[in-house]
Amino acid sequence: MNRKQYLISVIALGVGGIALIVTNYIWQYMNQIYPVVIVLVAYLFLKYKLTSPMQLFTTKFSMLVDYDLDVEGAVALAEKAYVDAPTNAMKAIYQTYYGMGLYYAGRYQEAIKILQMIDLKKLNVVYHGLIWAFVCYAAYESEDMETFDMTLDRIKNVHHQIPARYQGFIGGYIEILEAIKNIDVSLDHYKETIEKHFSREDGYISTKLIYNYRMGVYYQKLGEELEADQCFAFVIANGKNHHTALRAKTMFKGLVNPEDFIYVPAAPETAVVDSQTPDAVTPELSDAPSEPEPKEEKEKNE
Numbered sequence: 439m440n441r442k443q444y445l446i447s448v449i450a451l452g453v454g455g456i457a458l459i460v461t462n463y464i465w466q467y468m469n470q471i472y473p474v475v476i477v478l479v480a481y482l483f484l485k486y487k488l489t490s491p492m493q494l495f496t497t498k499f500s501m502l503v504d505y506d507l508d509v510e511g512a513v514a515l516a517e518k519a520y521v522d523a524p525t526n527a528m529k530a531i532y533q534t535y536y537g538m539g540l541y542y543a544g545r546y547q548e549a550i551k552i553l554q555m556i557d558l559k560k561l562n563v564v565y566h567g568l569i570w571a572f573v574c575y576a577a578y579e580s581e582d583m584e585t586f587d588m589t590l591d592r593i594k595n596v597h598h599q600i601p602a603r604y605q606g607f608i609g610g611y612i613e614i615l616e617a618i619k620n621i622d623v624s625l626d627h628y629k630e631t632i633e634k635h636f637s638r639e640d641g642y643i644s645t646k647l648i649y650n651y652r653m654g655v656y657y658q659k660l661g662e663e664l665e666a667d668q669c670f671a672f673v674i675a676n677g678k679n680h681h682t683a684l685r686a687k688t689m690f691k692g693l694v695n696p697e698d699f700i701y702v703p704a705a706p707e708t709a710v711v712d713s714q715t716p717d718a719v720t721p722e723l724s725d726a727p728s729e730p731e732p733k734e735e736k737e738k739n740e
Contacts, residue, residue, distance in 0.1 A: 647672075
């Protein structure tokens with residue numbers, strides 16, 4: 439063996455030794471990291487198993503309320519999810535939907551009770567505004583203005599704590615509730631607010647129900663009974679057991695035939711998807727403001 443071969447052998451031995459040492463450290467590290475990786479994968483799988491059903495639930499709930507108008511079906515769906523919720527945080531979310539479902543079914547006092555029992559500490563502050571908005575709606579329909587005023591003040595007080603991207607969302611609720619509260623002193627503002635938030639064409643019959651119901655109240659306050667009855671007739675003819683239809687029946691004077699106001703939706707057009715629209719944090723329901731900051735978890739505003 440000459441010097442060159444010797445040097446090559448020494449270098450090869452040194453490189454090989456270092457490689458073995460590094461490899462040994464890598465295997466030791468991997469032996470330590472494997473349990474962490476396994477636990478992480480298991481956690482991600484568990485999280486998926488929890489969140490995936492909730493996503494399916496919110497979609498189905500919104501369709502029952504906004505499209506099918508099966509409000510009792512929505513109540514049953516939300517009640518079961520609430521009772522079977524695996525965690526306290528999810529229980530609070532499902533309880534929110536349960537309360538909203540009760541409101542849509544016209545069970546206002548039950549809705550207030552369920553919504554007021556929610557553990558707010560388990561929810562993002564945006565949900566606080568949503569929950570209190572439904573309490574206000576239910577209280578107003580129950581003619582419980584003390585609860586209405588107190589809860590509206592709570593929404594106003596928490597409004598500044600809400601992230602900037604959702605300020606408009608909760609602000610929309612405040613605007614509508616203020617208009618409803620002050621209908622007797624500012625009738626024109628009430629009309630403008632209802633038209634702003636509910637005259638939109640969003641493809642849901644529920645939005646039309648709310649618009650016509652609220653406008654029926656407007657015309658009734660204005661003393662135009664025929665126009666009011668036309669609005670109420672539309673709601674009665676198309677609302678099934680939606681709370682607006684139940685309320686409209688108590689205000690309807692019988693000046694027109696509801697069967698003349700059956701709604702036949704136009705043929706659907708190809709939808710244009712806006713990829714820039716942020717994900718919703720609240721359910722896409724028919725009582726939410728028309729121009730929320732997020733896409734909801736909306737009453738569309740009720």
